[in-house]
Each structure stands twice: as structure tokens, then as C-alpha cells.
Amino acid sequence: MTDADSQRTRVVVLISGTGSNLQALINAQQAGELPIELVAVISNRPEAKGLKRAERAGIPTCVVDHTQFDGRESFDQALQRKIDAYQPDLIVLAGFMRILTEAFTRHYEGRMLNIHPSLLPKYQGLNTHERALQAGDEEHGVTIHFVTAELDGGPIALQARVPVLPDDDATSLAQRVLVQEHRIYPLAVKWFAEGRLRMVDGRVLLNSEPLGPSGYPIDTHTS
Ligand code: NHR
Ligand code: GAR
Numbered sequence: 001m002t003d004a005d006s007q008r009t010r011v012v013v014l015i016s017g018t019g020s021n022l023q024a025l026i027n028a029q030q031a032g033e034l035p036i037e038l039v040a041v042i043s044n045r046p047e048a049k050g051l052k053r054a055e056r057a058g059i060p061t062c063v064v065d066h067t068q069f070d071g072r073e074s075f076d077q078a079l080q081r082k083i084d085a086y087q088p089d090l091i092v093l094a095g096f097m098r099i100l101t102e103a104f105t106r107h108y109e110g111r112m113l114n115i116h117p118s119l120l121p122k123y124q125g126l127n128t129h130e131r132a133l134q135a136g137d138e139e140h141g142v143t144i145h146f147v148t149a150e151l152d153g154g155p156i157a158l159q160a161r162v163p164v165l166p167d168d169d170a171t172s173l174a175q176r177v178l179v180q181e182h183r184i185y186p187l188a189v190k191w192f193a194e195g196r197l198r199m200v201d202g203r204v205l206l207n208s209e210p211l212g213p214s215g216y217p218i219d220t221h222t223s
Pocket of ligand 1: 093096097098099100101102105114115116117124125126147148149150151152153154
């Protein structure tokens, strides 16, 4: 291990699927933009495409297949053991699709982030793009929050907004949101790694200042 490695924030990424957010983190890390080490990628699904992305980047991978466990507690305990073996400073949920137990979320409180494809507190849970379209919303977006036991209810760190366009279907809207996801997740991880983004007493601090309830607004139209 070099000196630089020993100072870097150790990050474990949890995925279930495609892993395009994982790829955005890999790209930013490889471009020298993130003071982190991606120490492992763990999937609950053996066929997740994101595992291949990790392998290509030389990141250790493992699978903890939830179908091999008889309940959420035993799955989460096995997952926690795997994660902790890598001694991470930060856990990043990147399209991870299993609801986590309270014990698990407590263990990582203040050091686990999730990206959720809606403007929380709107549309917690699944099928967010369909629900935004169904509701006739003119605006949609993505939220990064610290994970707590309350599903998609933890304190919000960052949000980015996108317009809903007249001809949108769930696919086109999801694609517009994903472009923003790939911008803001590396940024959030960078701020966390720099010690600028923290969760203290259930609130999010950026540069030691408490953020409002919808977090730091990322401007979609610049940079
Ligand atoms: N767990 C806790 N306790 N708190 C959060 O904030 C969590 C979490 C686990 C996952 C991601 C979340 C999202 O961003 C996330 C946040 C899966 C489901 C779900 O219903 C809901 C929300 C999220 C992830 N999962 C089904 C389940 O029974 C399975 C669905 C599937 O496998 O396709 O676990 O949206
Ligand atoms: C992303 O849109 C992410 O926000 C969402 O799934 C997609 C994963 O894409 N996450 C959730 O819905 C969490 N329940 P990716 O695998 O290509 O990063």
C-alpha cells in the first residue's frame, strides 16, 4: 500500500443491476477526480452487469445472493460481514434493490449513501418515473441521501432537477434523470471523501453548514 492509498476514503459499492452509476464513479476515480479507493463491488444478483464493469476496472467483486437466505436478517448479516471485511469508510448504494433492515442501516449510519431517481420526498420506493408521468409533474429528478431505516427517508444531501417533456415516456425520462445521476453521485462521493459532506444528529452538513430539507441543489443547466 502506498501513502496515498492509506489516506484515501475506502468505498464499497452495492449494486443489483446495470451499474452505470458505478461506472460514473469508476470513471471519475480513474480520471483522478476522487480521493477514494473503490475497495469492492458487491451485488445481490449474480447476473448483475455492473460486476463486469468492476472486473474490467480491477476492483474485487463478490455476490451475496439474497435468494440463498431465508430472511432479510440473515441476508443482511452475511452482507455486513462481507462489507466489513473490506473496512470501508463509505458504503454507496448504486441501483441496489433490496430493502435493508434497521440493524444494518444503524451499523452504517452516517457512512452510507443512496441515489434515488425522484425528487424526494416525492415517490419513495419503486417505479418513480412512471409515477411522476402519471401525476402530470412538470419536473422530476434525482436525490442523494444518507441511508436510515426509513426507506428513502434519510436526510437529503443533493438534488438535481430535470424537466418532464410533453412526449416523454418512462424510458426517455429515466434517461434524462440518469445523465444527472452520473454527474451528482461522483460529486457527492467527492465531498464525503473530502470531509465536507457529513450527517450529524440526523442532519446533513456541507462545509459544516446545515443544508435545508431538500439538500444542496445542483444546477442542471451549468457545467
Ligand atoms: N433500506 C433502508 N432501510 N433504507 C433505505 O433508504 C434504502 C434501503 C434499501 C434500498 C434504495 C431504494 C431506492 O433508491 C434503498 C434505500 C429497493 C426497494 C424495494 O422495494 C425500495 C427502495 C429502494 C430499493 N425492493 C424490493 C424488496 O422487497 C425488491 C425489489 C426488486 O428486487 O426488484 O426489497 O429506490
Ligand atoms: C438508477 O436510476 C438509480 O437511481 C435507480 O436505479 C438505477 C440504477 O442504474 N435506483 C433505484 O431505483 C434504487 N431502488 P445503474 O445500475 O445503471 O446505476
